[in-house]
Amino acid sequence: MKLYTYFRSSAAYRVRIALALKGLAWEPAYIHLLRGGGEQKSAEYRAINPLGLVPALEEDGPLVQSTAICEYIEEKYPDPALLPKDLAARAYVRAVMATVACEIHPINNLRVLNYVTGTLGHSEAEKIAWYRYWVAAGFEGLEAFLTQAGRTGRYALGDTPTLADAFIVPQVYNARRFECPLDAYPILRRVADAAAEHPAIASARPEVQGDAG
Secondary structure (H helix, E strand, O other): EEEEEEEOHHHOOOOOOHHHHHHOEEEEEOOOOOOOHHHHHHHHHHHHOOOOOOOOEOOOOEEOOOHHHHHHHHHHHOOOOOOOHHHHHHHHHHHHHHHHHHHHHEEEEHHHHHHOOOOOOOHHHHHHHHHHHHHHHHHHHHHHHHHHHHHHHHOOOOOOHHHHHHHHHHHHHHHHHHOOOOOHHHHHHHHHHHHHHHHHHHHOHHHHHHOOO
16 A cells, blocks of 8 residues: 655654554655645645645545544454444544544644745744644643543553554644643643554654655
8 A cells, every 4th residue: 555645744644653553564655745835736646635635545546534544444454453342432532533633633734834824924933823822722622531531541542552542642743843832731641652652653753754854
């Protein structure tokens, strides 16, 4: 299978984690989100992913959207499981995934930040303030959810990594890259740090990807 990826894309990072936890081999196709105005905007790439976003996975035709790709990987390659069998626990994992993918990431991704500084004319400092504000709003809710659910162990769900960790790790990684204060989220930090130490998850880190630099 071929994964269209960019080392700093948190959405692609999620899929890389899922593939690594499954022990699946994949061929990288690097799509630089900044070079030449963004290779994701090219006609060649839009023929693969008409949304003009990364990641995309080529297997059984092109697959797009990180959540859909991760669920596809889970369903086609069920061992080891990244979603629990218990329905309530499965809903918990999906809630974590959705909180990151639908509530936090979309208003902080590259095209939104470019719009804030480019079209709207805000400064770099104002862009960073925007990013940190919405990360804090999202993490506050996610921390409360993890606390109330009481399901964390070493990882987001007990002591076995799931897709919840595949979504938490990249978001915390990016928050640290933007120097977001994280002291108020001890559970989130603990889970993210423990998951990041897992050998498979560590192999998906941005800085060890072939296009990092």
